[in-house]
Amino acid sequence: MSGFSVTRFLAMLHKEWIQMRRDKGTVGMTIMLPLVQLFLFGYAINTNPRHLPTAILSGGHSQYERDIVTALANTSYFDLREYNSEYEVDRALARGDIMFALHIPPNFERAVDRGDSPQILMEADATDPTAIAAAASALQVIVPTALTRDLPPNLHQSVVSAAPAFTVALHSRYNPEQITAFNIVPGLIGTILSFSTMIATTLAITREREAGTMENLLAMPIKPLEVMLGKIVPYIALGYIQVGLILVAAVFVFHVPVLGSIPLLLLCLGLFVGCNLAMGFTFSSLARTQMAAQQMSTFALLPSMLLSGFLFPFAGMPVWAQYVGAALPLTHIIRICRGTLLKGNGLADIWPDIWPMALFAMVVGLIAVRSYRQTLD
Amino acid sequence: MTAAIDVKGLRKSFGPRKVVDGLSLAVQEGEICGFLGGNGSGKTTTIRLLCGLLTPDSGSGTCLGFDIIKQSEEIRLQIGYMTQRFSFYVDLTVEENLNFVAQLYQIPDREAAVKDIMVRMELDNRAAQLAGELSGGWKQRLALAAAVLHKPKLLLLDEPTAGVDARARRAFWDLISDMALDGMTVLVSTHYMDEAERCHRVVYLAGGKIVVQGPAVDVVENAHLVVFEASGAGIGKLVHQAREAKGIESATVIGQALRVVGTDRAVVEAAIAELKAPGVTWHDVPARLDDVFIHLLGTEEATP
Ligand SMILES: Nc1ncnc2c1ncn2[C@@H]1O[C@H](COP(=O)(O)OP(=O)(O)OP(=O)(O)O)[C@@H](O)[C@H]1O
Ligand SMILES: [Mg+2]
Numbered sequence: 001m002s003g004f005s006v007t008r009f010l011a012m013l014h015k016e017w018i019q020m021r022r023d024k025g026t027v028g029m030t031i032m033l034p035l036v037q038l039f040l041f042g043y044a045i046n047t048n049p050r051h052l053p054t055a056i057l058s059g060g061h062s063q064y065e066r067d068i069v070t071a072l073a074n075t076s077y078f079d080l081r082e083y084n085s086e087y088e089v090d091r092a093l094a095r096g097d098i099m100f101a102l103h104i105p106p107n108f109e110r111a112v113d114r115g116d117s118p119q120i121l122m123e124a125d126a127t128d129p130t131a132i133a134a135a136a137s138a139l140q141v142i143v144p145t146a147l148t149r150d151l152p153p154n155l156h157q158s159v160v161s162a163a164p165a166f167t168v169a170l171h172s173r174y175n176p177e178q179i180t181a182f183n184i185v186p187g188l189i190g191t192i193l194s195f196s197t198m199i200a201t202t203l204a205i206t207r208e209r210e211a212g213t214m215e216n217l218l219a220m221p222i223k224p225l226e227v228m229l230g231k232i233v234p235y236i237a238l239g240y241i242q243v244g245l246i247l248v249a250a251v252f253v254f255h256v257p258v259l260g261s262i263p264l265l266l267l268c269l270g271l272f273v274g275c276n277l278a279m280g281f282t283f284s285s286l287a288r289t290q291m292a293a294q295q296m297s298t299f300a301l302l303p304s305m306l307l308s309g310f311l312f313p314f315a316g317m318p319v320w321a322q323y324v325g326a327a328l329p330l331t332h333i334i335r336i337c338r339g340t341l342l343k344g345n346g347l348a349d350i351w352p353d354i355w356p357m358a359l360f361a362m363v364v365g366l367i368a369v370r371s372y373r374q375t376l377d
Numbered sequence: 378m379t380a381a382i383d384v385k386g387l388r389k390s391f392g393p394r395k396v397v398d399g400l401s402l403a404v405q406e407g408e409i410c411g412f413l414g415g416n417g418s419g420k421t422t423t424i425r426l427l428c429g430l431l432t433p434d435s436g437s438g439t440c441l442g443f444d445i446i447k448q449s450e451e452i453r454l455q456i457g458y459m460t461q462r463f464s465f466y467v468d469l470t471v472e473e474n475l476n477f478v479a480q481l482y483q484i485p486d487r488e489a490a491v492k493d494i495m496v497r498m499e500l501d502n503r504a505a506q507l508a509g510e511l512s513g514g515w516k517q518r519l520a521l522a523a524a525v526l527h528k529p530k531l532l533l534l535d536e537p538t539a540g541v542d543a544r545a546r547r548a549f550w551d552l553i554s555d556m557a558l559d560g561m562t563v564l565v566s567t568h569y570m571d572e573a574e575r576c577h578r579v580v581y582l583a584g585g586k587i588v589v590q591g592p593a594v595d596v597v598e599n600a601h602l603v604v605f606e607a608s609g610a611g612i613g614k615l616v617h618q619a620r621e622a623k624g625i626e627s628a629t630v631i632g633q634a635l636r637v638v639g640t641d642r643a644v645v646e647a648a649i650a651e652l653k654a655p656g657v658t659w660h661d662v663p664a665r666l667d668d669v670f671i672h673l674l675g676t677e678e679a680t681p
Binding site: 220222 | 449453458463
């Protein structure tokens with residue numbers, strides 16, 4: 001009996017091989033998934049995002065202003081759109097509709113012509129410091145050249161000499177010191193939650209099926225919705241404990257500012273947990289084995305991580321990937337977390353991120369209940 | 378009398394395999410109906426069709442007056458189903474499992490009902506034991522307790538006594554008989570002949586069809602089997618010879634006796650006249666239910 005037996009080893013190998021071959025679905029997924037993911041993320045992820053939405057608050061539509069706008073657009077980092085009031089710009093920045101806001105002071109043209117070297121202000125949403133880094137440096141590059149073509153000859157001199165025609169002040173909003181943790185930690189809240197809650201429910205039904213308890217459960221008078229809620233609610237409670245711990249750590253260890261309402265955030269997180277649990281439950285009903293269910297949830301979690309704006313800037317993704325991202329609850333909860341904690345956003349600001357999650361929870365919840373088979377067929 | 382189960386022409390296939398093949402069955406209220414048949418003959422599948430766990434490919438019928446296809450929710454409320462495979466939560470105790478079941482059926486006085494059934498099934502000493510740690514026979518008792526907890530009108534038992542000791546089996550059947558007297562209908566699958574004999578009626582399934590049905594005595598009588606037993610020291614040597622003999626369907630040694638079964642009296646008598654050994658004598662004995670079933674199992678194999 002002692003020592004390594006090749007025969008016994010081969011017997012085990014052979015048995016595993018047979019079992020693997022029988023489970024075609026799982027093997028197929030194991031082979032196909034990496035390929036799908038490779039292409040998905042390979043094309044979607046861009047750490048140097050361009051075409052960032054930028055607001056212009058005009059100081060009086062001068063030629064110089066148009067020059068600056070053209071120069072900015074030419075860098076390809078900024079997609080500019082005119083806004084009419086400070087207030088609108090502020091809201092748009094809070095919601096994340098824009099990442100930059102260019103304020104051109106009134107009488108800008110005259111000040112330039114006088115050689116006063118006036119200052120224009122570029123506000124940046126610094127909740128995601130990496131997303132804006134490249135754009136911010138591109139901004140400084142345009143300063144010396146933007147107006148060259150239209151400046152009166154007497155001022156040309158001053159461009160090359162010490163005083164430039166104008167200067168740009170970059171003002172980082174929300175996260176002035178551009179601390180990366182302020183970006184990562186609120187994002188982590190959603191990410192960690194989606195892992196823990198989804199994996200828990202993914203096994204909920206498959207476990208019953210594999211243990212044989214499903215047959216008995218199905219023969220008893222219990223409705224699909226009762227099964228689903230009964231299985232989900234404990235994990236919502238568990239999810240809240242996790243949220244509490246993460247928030248406490250975020251505030252006291254990582255010193256993430258809390259500018260918004262915590263109860264509102266908790267409510268949104270509850271909705272988010274519901275989304276994930278419904279999704280996990282659906283996988284659980286659809287999958288025949290625990291293995292298959294786990295693969296399905298991995299298939300959902302990875303895009304969530306990569307396309308939600310958690311690790312890579314959302315604005316940097318191609319449009320199709322942004323649509324995929326917008327369908328994922330994680331995308332919205334990350335915006336809500338960053339928004340309420342760092343920007344002090346209220347219900348009105350985060351509403352555009354709440355209803356997609358509510359819709360998701362409803363649709364997927366319905367699918368979950370529907371996919372729960374009441375027979376053994 | 379009304380029928381607790383009344384189904385006609387049930388069919389169910391898994392892929393190309395016809396598992397239930399045009400089965401019609403009527404079981405009266407208060408009747409104990411034994412469901413017999415070889416392994417894979419479709420007993421479990423039929424029971425699952427009856428309680429709505431599987432949808433038949435064709436056929437129709439009622440359980441307790443409810444349509445088996447459209448009203449399976451109503452059926453679920455009033456039946457007790459004991460699965461062939463143990464299907465309780467191994468990480469819950471006996472009492473917790475029973476409580477769970479009692480709550481699903483919304484039994485009014487839950488605590489008393491659970492306590493009562495535990496006492497009746499002698500499970501009360503093991504109330505706090507994890508179901509997964511019970512021995513095989515005790516698991517069966519837990520499963521039966523759960524199946525009858527809500528006093529169902531129809532009890533579907535799939536091999537309830539597999540692996541249960543003799544005394545507990547007797548207790549099982551006493552309980553089942555009691556409940557049948559109270560008006561409960563029981564459909565019970567089993568491979569034990571003594572249990573089949575305790576049923577009011579047995580239904581024998583082969584290849585998803587009912588081959589024979591009726592009270593056990595009638596089934597034995599209608600089979601018209603000829604059975605002889607030989608006793609004496611030399612029977613061991615005669616077995617193989619007997620199995621080869623023309624007209625003898627089966628020959629087996631049971632304890633001190635060699636038992637041969639056939640269908641044609643003249644042929645069997647001629648055959649045993651050849652089976653001679655010193656000190657061996659032959660007697661004509663009555664057929665038993667197991668002779669009939671072994672005979673039926675044999676004819677199944679002969680007709681593919
Ligand atoms: N889910 C399934 N998929 C495929 N085949 C099945 C399935 N369930 C049962 N069968 C097949 O149907 C046939 C009848 O099975 P069933 O379990 O009803 O037999 P049974 O009479 O209960 O047998 P036993 O006495 O061994 O319990 C078997 O051949 C079995 O292989
Ligand atoms: Mg069976």
